[in-house]
Amino acid sequence: MALGGGKRTGAGAGAAGAVSLPKGGSHMNTQNSILPVRQDILAVAREQVLDRGEALTQAQVLQVLRIPDERLPDLLALAHEVRLAWCGPEIEVEGIVSLKTGGCPEDCHFCSQSGQFSSPVRSAWLDIPQLVEAARQTRATGATEFCIVAAVRGPDARLMSQLRDGVKAIHDAVDIQVAASLGILSQEQAAELADMGVHRYNHNLEAARSYFPMVVTTHSWEERWNTCLRVRDAGLELCCGGLVGMGETVAQRAELAAQLGALEPHEVPLNFLNPRPGTPFGKLPVMAAQDALRTIAAFRLALPRTILRYAGGRELTLGDLGTRDGLLGGINAVIVGNYLTTLGRDPREDLALLDGLQMPIKALNATL
Amino acid sequence: MTVASYCGYCGRPRAEGTHDGCARRLELEPPRYCAGCQRRMVVQVTPGRWTARCVEHGETSVATWGGG
Numbered sequence: 001m002a003l004g005g006g007k008r009t010g011a012g013a014g015a016a017g018a019v020s021l022p023k024g025g026s027h028m029n030t031q032n033s034i035l036p037v038r039q040d041i042l043a044v045a046r047e048q049v050l051d052r053g054e055a056l057t058q059a060q061v062l063q064v065l066r067i068p069d070e071r072l073p074d075l076l077a078l079a080h081e082v083r084l085a086w087c088g089p090e091i092e093v094e095g096i097v098s099l100k101t102g103g104c105p106e107d108c109h110f111c112s113q114s115g116q117f118s119s120p121v122r123s124a125w126l127d128i129p130q131l132v133e134a135a136r137q138t139r140a141t142g143a144t145e146f147c148i149v150a151a152v153r154g155p156d157a158r159l160m161s162q163l164r165d166g167v168k169a170i171h172d173a174v175d176i177q178v179a180a181s182l183g184i185l186s187q188e189q190a191a192e193l194a195d196m197g198v199h200r201y202n203h204n205l206e207a208a209r210s211y212f213p214m215v216v217t218t219h220s221w222e223e224r225w226n227t228c229l230r231v232r233d234a235g236l237e238l239c240c241g242g243l244v245g246m247g248e249t250v251a252q253r254a255e256l257a258a259q260l261g262a263l264e265p266h267e268v269p270l271n272f273l274n275p276r277p278g279t280p281f282g283k284l285p286v287m288a289a290q291d292a293l294r295t296i297a298a299f300r301l302a303l304p305r306t307i308l309r310y311a312g313g314r315e316l317t318l319g320d321l322g323t324r325d326g327l328l329g330g331i332n333a334v335i336v337g338n339y340l341t342t343l344g345r346d347p348r349e350d351l352a353l354l355d356g357l358q359m360p361i362k363a364l365n366a367t368l
Numbered sequence: 369m370t371v372a373s374y375c376g377y378c379g380r381p382r383a384e385g386t387h388d389g390c391a392r393r394l395e396l397e398p399p400r401y402c403a404g405c406q407r408r409m410v411v412q413v414t415p416g417r418w419t420a421r422c423v424e425h426g427e428t429s430v431a432t433w434g435g436g
Contacts (some may be wrong), residue, residue, distance in 0.1 A: 021387040095415040120379070120400035122410045130414065137416035277378075315396055331374030338432060346433040349417075 041067065042062075042078055049301050050082050056301045058258035064298040065250040069239045069290055072297075076329030080243065083330050090362040091354055092267075092333035093321055094145035094309070095138025098340040099126050099166070104151035106183075106218045108206065110243055112276035112341055113151035119278035121341055131166045135174040141336045141347040144218035144364045146170065146238075147179040147202060147342055153219065154184040164196045175364060179239065184219065184227050190234035200237035200266065203227045206254035211248045223267065228263055237266040244295050245273035245287030253295055256344065257302035268306050270299060272313030274342065287313075289322045293329055300330025310335035315345055323350075327357060372403040379406050400418075 014178070041063040048054050050215055056064065067075050103115045103123035112119040131148065133204055138146045148166060150159055159182060167178050180193060181202035185263055193201060206212065212221035215336075231238045242256050272292050275284045292314075300308055310331050314323055323345075327334075336347040353359060372405025375382055377390035398411050398418035402425050409420040419429040 097414050098412075101412065119409055122408055124410050124412045126412060126414070134414040134416075137414060141415075178432075338413045338418065341411070341413055343395075343413070343418065343432055348433060 020087070020294045042071070042074055045082075045301050046078060049304050050085055053086055053304055055261050055304055056298075058254050061257045061298050061302045062251055062254035064301060065253055065294055067294065068237035069308055072290060074292060075297045075323060075332065076293060079300040080328050082300055082304050083308070083332050087332050088100065089309070089329075089358075089360060090332070091359045092145065092307055092309070092362045093141060093143040093190075093351075094147060094333065094335050095134070095143045095337050096147040096335055096340060097131065097134040098124075098151065099131065099140075099148050099162070100150040100152060101125075101341065102151060105153050106216065108216050109280035110206075110215065110246055110273055110276065111151075111278055113309065114279070117278050117280070119276060119345065128162075128169050130165050132169050132173050135170045135176055135178075138337065139174050139176045142351065142361050143336060144176075144177055144362055145179055146176045147181055147200075149181040149202070150183070151340075152183045153187060154186075155182040160192060163193075163198075167197050177364070179237075181239075184223055186229055187230045187233065190230045190236060194236050198236065200239050201231045202239040202269065204241050204243075204269065204271075205233060205263075206242045207246060207257060208252040209259060210255060211246075211252045214248075215246060224312060225263075228265070238263065239267040239269060241267075241269035241271065241309070242267040243271040243273055243313075244292070245284070245313070245317070246281055247284060254298070254302075257299050260299075260306075261302050265306060267298065267309055268303055269309040269311035269335075270296060270331075271311040272317035274313040274316050289318050289319050292317045293322065293325055296326045296331055297329045307333045309335065311335055312339050312342070320349075320353075324353060324357070327353070327359065336357065374401055374403050374406040376401050376403050379408070381406075 015359060049056060101124045102113045102121045104113045105115060107114055107116045109337060112121045135146045170178055177199050179200035179202060180198045203224060207215045209221045228238055228240050244253055272287050273281060275282050308331055318326060334350055336350050338344050375383060375387045375390050377393050379401035398413060398420055399412060400408060401421045402409050404424035408420045408424050411420045416433050417431050419427060421427045
């Protein structure tokens with residue numbers, strides 16, 4: 001796997017950091033004690049993740065997720081150092097579009113496109129010229145990735161055929177890499193996507209295995225996991241992330257991070273629940289910004305070499321200031337422009353922010 | 369020109385209650401209900417534009433940034 005080649009760039013290197021003991025408590029080692037020392041988790045992470053590139057374990061991620069607010073700036077700074085050291089300074093920019101909106105037979109409780117809820121979202125399809133125009137809009141931002149998404153359980157022959165035509169039309173007209181997200185795949189479909197020129201496939205775990213039944217009942221976590229394996233087996237880059245803020249515990253967030261780490265995806269999109277009217281999660285509160293930032297940093301420490309992308313919900317959860325903090329706290333990829341059914345920030349604002357932070361945008365020729 | 373009798377976010381009559389929260393939400397999402405007749409519209413969102421179509425009142429298309 002790949003990004004950054006597993007080689008430190010030098011940025012933020014060194015500084016193993018003094019190991020500090022927690023203040024007081026039963027874990028405190030004493031002069032004559034043989035009790036194990038419970039080191040400060042940030043000191044451990046500095047040595048383990050920053051210096052050696054070894055991901056935090058699930059238990060360690062949980063410790064990070066429980067760090068108090070006053071230590072959040074230190075956590076974000078460390079996660080940023082890890083990102084720079086193991087991924088480099090570049091930011092990957094992507095645009096997404098919904099090829100087929102609404103009417104999905106699945107019941108993902110966060111999603112306004114399920115046909116099982118009384119969401120105001122109606123079914124719609126984009127045609128090929130609209131798809132190419134959307135790719136052009138995306139490329140105009142400097143993005144190198146364009147992901148075509150369909151709200152389906154899995155693709156049928158008609159959708160695969162339309163995607164084949166769409167990918168060809170985009171490649172003929174726009175200099176951009178094409179990714180896809182079409183739900184559950186067979187091995188043959190994964191191979192077909194690779195053959196038609198799709199280079200990356202998104203299929204999120206969405207939630208930790210232990211919480212998944214509270215989020216989706218029409219398919220299993222294992223079906224998602226197996227699709228991810230098929231994607232990798234077909235030679236496609238795997239994009240696999242999830243949502244946080246759906247009522248899961250912090251332990252389940254740590255579990256999700258560990259399960260994603262076991263999959264070793266090329267990219268992890270991190271979504272924050274944007275409660276959609278009419279869905280079962282429509283009345284859940286928006287996640288607190290500090291919890292979202294803690295999650296970003298914890299995921300970076302669990303996935304030191306992976307592309308960690310801001311996906312849906314960041315505008316609502318983090319706002320402008322939080323967006324900046326996340327970019328300085330482990331994030332190294334963004335979705336610019338609009339989302340599938342909601343609107344994003346003006347890409348010019350995001351690009352200006354990246355410029356101000358002196359974060360170069362990954363060039364297309366660097367991805368080929 | 370269509371008279372905006374209904375809220376594009378929640379679909380309820382604009383004269384009923386306050387829609388300040390709806391207006392804030394509409395900064396981050398397109399309208400789903402026709403302001404003229406309350407029908408749910410077919411909405412398509414692309415990276416730089418949204419388009420909403422009402423069977424009675426036609427199509428509205430809005431660029432959300434300069435590239436759209």
